[in-house]
Amino acid sequence: MAATSDSHRADFGNGSEAGPSSGDMLLFWGCFIALIATAFGFIVRTQIINDWGREFDLNFTQKGELFGVGLWPFAISIILFSLIIDKIGYGKAMAFAFLCHVVSAVVTIMAPTLAGDPSDPGYKDRGYWILYFGTFIVALGNxxxxxxINPVVxxxxxxxxxxxxxxxxAGWPGGLVLGGLLSIGLGDVSWQFKVALLFIPVVAYGAILSRCRFPINERVAMGGSYLTMLQQVGALGALIVVGLIVREVGRVFVIPDMVQLVIIGALVGGYGLAVRSLGSPLFIVLMLIMIPLATTELGTDSWITPLMESQMTAMSLNPGLILIYTSLIMMVLRFSAGPIVHRLSPLGLLALSAALAAGGLVFLSQAQGAVILAAATLYGLGKTFFWPTMLGVVSEQYPEGGALTLNTMGGVGMLAVGVLGNPFLGFIQDTRISDALRQEHPAIYELVTGDRKASVFGEYTxxxxxxxxxxxxxxTEERQAQAAIFKEIRDRESKRALLTxxxxxxxxxxxxxxxIVYFATQGGYKPKSLSHAEEAATEY
Structure with missing residues (x-):
């Protein structure tokens, strides 16, 4: 995939009242479809994770790690490309993404073949790591x-x-809806066919973006300093990002803790000395808020299908419909974001969303039967504006940060949910189920638990x-009775993880x-413009 060089276009967008050009809109829709491609991989993983579990004997925590590696490597590529993207151009970066998506799909589809003989004792372990590697690659592409797409738009x-x-x-939930429906529509075919669905949006965005000209970033066009961009993130921001990446890489490759600390210290110390800044205090606060935000949205979305499986199956509904339904809510509302944002202000919208999401999660953890749909509606309303509105706040407050501040925010979110959020939800389920079985039915506990394992959160059974x-x-009658008890406890304790x-x-x-209180003391929330020393006239 090749795209016209960014240097062929000196303007940096048409954000004026005249409106965007047809070329800008083609570029926008190409970016939109590329985001749909990232959602396809996500939704398919949520729907086939139990198939992977059966084929390669994965426990809840291992499933959480596969969900996690579908997210945290995202931060490596988004942040590294943000540092160099103004030099290499957006087109070359998108070509790399295209290659990652294709290679990942091929590797994942071939996982059973690459793992070797199913009767070999090492087959399941090799299968897990092949899936891990394939998912790692798609996350780099995402x-x-x-x-x-974020700095371009x-x-x-x-x-x-x-x-x-x-x-x-809106392309993210749109991709979840479309990919989810297509995956469900394939029925009980082999999971490899569902993975192959990724090729549909990948080929589409490759064809569109290869014909587009990309703009020069706003910061570059206005002569913004590269050092100033780095200083917005600063040493503290680097500590958050590098710390999370190194800890996860250290877990995968079994790097001793002391070596990890030395690597973190060297990288963060070097960055801090180079930029001579701890980072903008407000930006660091926003980074920290992004950690629970990403876990609330993407962490829950990763697990919502298996968590609701028993309840949805009892109603003769595909469990994947819960995520599709909440994603449909997100897609519709995100297309209507303009009037909502201007009525509430970005921070007001985020506060309201947090309240709705908390209520929705509590409701989902207790809901039974058809009431689950009402709880899912509340949760869907809550999570809708989290991610893009946080990116909007960062872009409006830090135009001098260019692609780096905008993409670091998204990178931290994916790191948090990948390294901490998804494995934590799996860890909670393993520990809650095993603890409940040990206390209530010790005989069943002995039948279904494995050897103790280690995770980033400590040992677990x-x-x-x-x-x-x-x-x-x-x-046998005895085992069927025990199986019924096990399923009841498993479903009960898994859903209760949403309370946490x-x-x-x-x-x-x-x-x-x-x-909100802080900005009120500063005269109200107002977007900043890089082209003027003063704040932009628009005030919320």
Whole structure:
């Protein structure tokens, strides 16, 4: 995939009242479809994770790690490309993303073949790591996509950033809806066919963007300093990003803790000495808020299908419909973001969203039967504006930060949910289920648990998927009775994990109220313009 060089276009967008050009809109829709491609991989993983679990004997924590590696490497590519994208151009970055998406799909589809003989004792372990590697690659591609599309859209629509970033990010739930429906429509075919769905949007965005000319970033066009961009993130921002990346890489490659600390210290210390800044205090606060925000949205979305499986199946509905339904709500509302943002202000909208998300998660953890749809509606309303509105706030407050501040925010979110959020939700489920079984039914506990394992959150006793299958498939009367008890406890304790997640939007609500108060003392929330020393005239 090749795209016209950025240097062929000296303007940096048409955010004026005249409106965007046809070329800008073609570029926008190409970016929109590229984001749909990232969502396809995500939704398909949520729908086939149990197939992977059965084929390669994965426990809940391992499933969480596969969900996680689909997210945290995103931060590596989005941040690294943000540092160099103004020099290499958006087109070359998108070509890399295209290659990652293709290679990942091929590797994942071939995982059973590459793992070797299923009767080999090492087959399941090799299968896990092949899936891990394939998912790692797609996450790199996804991060590169966002490294391009966020600054491109913020540049094209520089006077309406929050509105158009929300519309752009309607592509994410749109991809979840489309990919989810296509995956469900394939029925019980092999999971490899569902992975192959990724080729549809990948080929589409490759064809469109190869014909587009990309703009010069707003910061570059206005002569903004590269050092000033780096200083907005600063040493503290680098500590958050580097710390999370190194800790996860250290876990995967079994790097000793002391070596990890030395690497973190060297990288962060070097960055701090180079930029001579700890970072903007407000930006660091926004980075910290992004950690619970990403876990609330993407962490829950990763697990929502398996968590609701028993309840949805009891109503003769595909469990994947819950995520599709909440994504449909997001897509519709994000397309309507402009009037909503201007009525509430970005921070007011984020505060309201946090309150709704907390209520929705509590509701989902307790809901039964058809009431689940009402709870999902509340949760869907809450999560809709989180991600793009946070990006809008950063873009409006830090135009001098260029692609780096905007994409670092998205990178931290993906890092948080990938390294901490998804594995934590899996860890909660393993520990809650095993603890409940040990206390209530010790005999069943011995039947379904495996050897203790280590995770970033400490040791835990996993639920062994192979032992569970053996129990469920044993047709003796005693085992069938035990299987029924196990399923009841598993479903109950898995759903209750959402109660823990509900604490995160509560923390976010307090943080947003604090930011609203802070901006009120500064004369109100106002976007900043790089082209003027003063703040832009628009005031919320």
């Amino acid at each position: 991060g590169t996509v966002e490294a391009v 913020a540049t094209i629509f520089r006077n309406q950033k929050t509105k158009w970033l929300n519309i752009l990010h 996993p639920i062994d998927a192979q032992k569970v299958d053996a129990l469920l498939n044993d047709e 997640v509900a604490l995160l939007p509560c923390l976010m609500l307090v943080s947003y109220i604090g930011l």
